[in-house]
Amino acid sequence: MRGWIGLAMLGVGCAVTGAIRAQDPAPPLPATAVPFELASDFLVVVEGQVGDVGGLRFIVDTGATRSVIDRKVAIRLHLQRHTGKIMNFDRFVPTEYADVSPFQIGPLRAQSLSVMVANLLEYSALAEGVDGIVGLDLLSRSPKFTIDYEKRKLYFEGTPSRISDLVPRCFVVPVVVQGTTLRLTVDTGLAEILVYGERLKHSAKVHTEGEPETVKIGRIEGKKVVLLGVQLGRPKEPVAVVLIDGPVEPMLVGLDGYLGVASLHARRVDFDFSRMTLHWQ
Numbered sequence: 552m553r554g555w556i557g558l559a560m561l562g563v564g565c566a567v568t569g570a571i572r573a574q575d576p577a578p579p580l581p582a583t584a585v586p587f588e589l590a591s592d593f594l595v596v597v598e599g600q601v602g603d604v605g606g607l608r609f610i611v612d613t614g615a616t617r618s619v620i621d622r623k624v625a626i627r628l629h630l631q632r633h634t635g636k637i638m639n640f641d642r643f644v645p646t647e648y649a650d651v652s653p654f655q656i657g658p659l660r661a662q663s664l665s666v667m668v669a670n671l672l673e674y675s676a677l678a679e680g681v682d683g684i685v686g687l688d689l690l691s692r693s694p695k696f697t698i699d700y701e702k703r704k705l706y707f708e709g710t711p712s713r714i715s716d717l718v719p720r721c722f723v724v725p726v727v728v729q730g731t732t733l734r735l736t737v738d739t740g741l742a743e744i745l746v747y748g749e750r751l752k753h754s755a756k757v758h759t760e761g762e763p764e765t766v767k768i769g770r771i772e773g774k775k776v777v778l779l780g781v782q783l784g785r786p787k788e789p790v791a792v793v794l795i796d797g798p799v800e801p802m803l804v805g806l807d808g809y810l811g812v813a814s815l816h817a818r819r820v821d822f823d824f825s826r827m828t829l830h831w832q
Contacts (some may be wrong), residue, residue, distance in 0.1 A: 582697070582706040585657035587611070591677050593742045593813035595698060597705060599685065600657035602628045607682040609656060611698070611705070612737030613822065614809060615686035618654060618723060619667040624682050625649055632668050633710075659689050659711050675769050684740075687721050694825040698739065701818050709825070722822065722829050723806060727782040729757060733807040737796040737822075737829055741811030743768065743771075748794035760789055771795055784831070790814075 573832055588596040588608075595611040604627065609618075616713040625632060632651040647668040654664040666688075671678035690696060694709030722737040728813075733746060743769075752759050760777040781790040790807075810819055817831040 571811065581707040583658045585590040585700075585705040585707065587703055589700065589704055590681075591742075594677060595705070595739055596681065597598045597656050597685070597696045599654070599683075601651050601654055601683070604628060608680060609676075609683045609685045610681055610740060611656075611690070612640060612684045612686055612734055612738070612740035613690065613722065615813075617667050617682055617688055618686040619669055619671070619684040620649070620651065620720050621678075621682050622668055622670045628786065630668070634710075651762040653826060654689060656685055656689065659692055661689055661692070664688065690771075690822070691824050691831075693722075695821065697750045697819060697821045698812075699819050700815075722827070724810065724829060726810065728778055734805055735808045735810040736806060738809045739812045739813060739820075740815040741809055743770075743807065743811045744790065745773070745795050745811070745813050746792050746808035748774070748799040750798040751794070763794075768793065 585597055590596050590610075598605075599607050601607060601624060604624065607624065625647075628651070632649045632653065634645040634647055648665055649668050650663060650665050654661045654665045654666065666683075671681055671683075685788045686738050693707045694710040694711075696708070697706040721794055723734050726733045726735050727752070731751070733748070733750065735744070737813060758779045760779055764777040765772065766775045773793040775791060775793050777789050777791050779789050780787045783790060788806065791814075795808075812831075813823045815831050819828040819832050823830070
């Protein structure tokens, strides 16, 4: 099973709004193009800078509300760190934080940003050669950004905000499964669709196809099933999802899972923060 998952973290209190549209997007505005590498067939990796250290490699992860730097980078920059915790799919996990200045990818620049500090290889073997993660705290400063998988480029449109909102704006889109609407966070750091199994138990009996398969993505273990009658921006069809346990703590109210962007098999995905809409084709 492919899946970054180790640090696709949602901070509590993220604004949850948005719509998904499988159609041609609006005509583009003048944009800044940033090349990226596609790692493991789905992870978008761009070059960036932290402090006075450039040439660093970052995974672009819309499933992370906070950006992350690897511990080796924090040590190199002699950053002071303090402890905290964050929600990681189904539980709170301890972590460290540090203030960096500046943090930049392409035209997006935060003069001062509080980021997480972690040993990324402890979370996923896919972090080999990666220096950090760019999360929504930086990405949502752009009015709109596009991932063009065919051209291997990110496009940032409009004038980036120098001051971010207190609550990062993330995309949570409605996905209808056999008449039940699930709210899924759009996650570029995942190759699969993950659904909290407990959320489905409260609906009518869900019909699946074939036998469930036990899978493991990072530290998360779940059951891969094919759900029938899924409406995901197009006519209803069978869709493979991984059912995982829900959060231990009574958090993430209104969030039913994670929509891995790679599962859309899209050539291009547009994240429009100004309108809070998602277009893909």
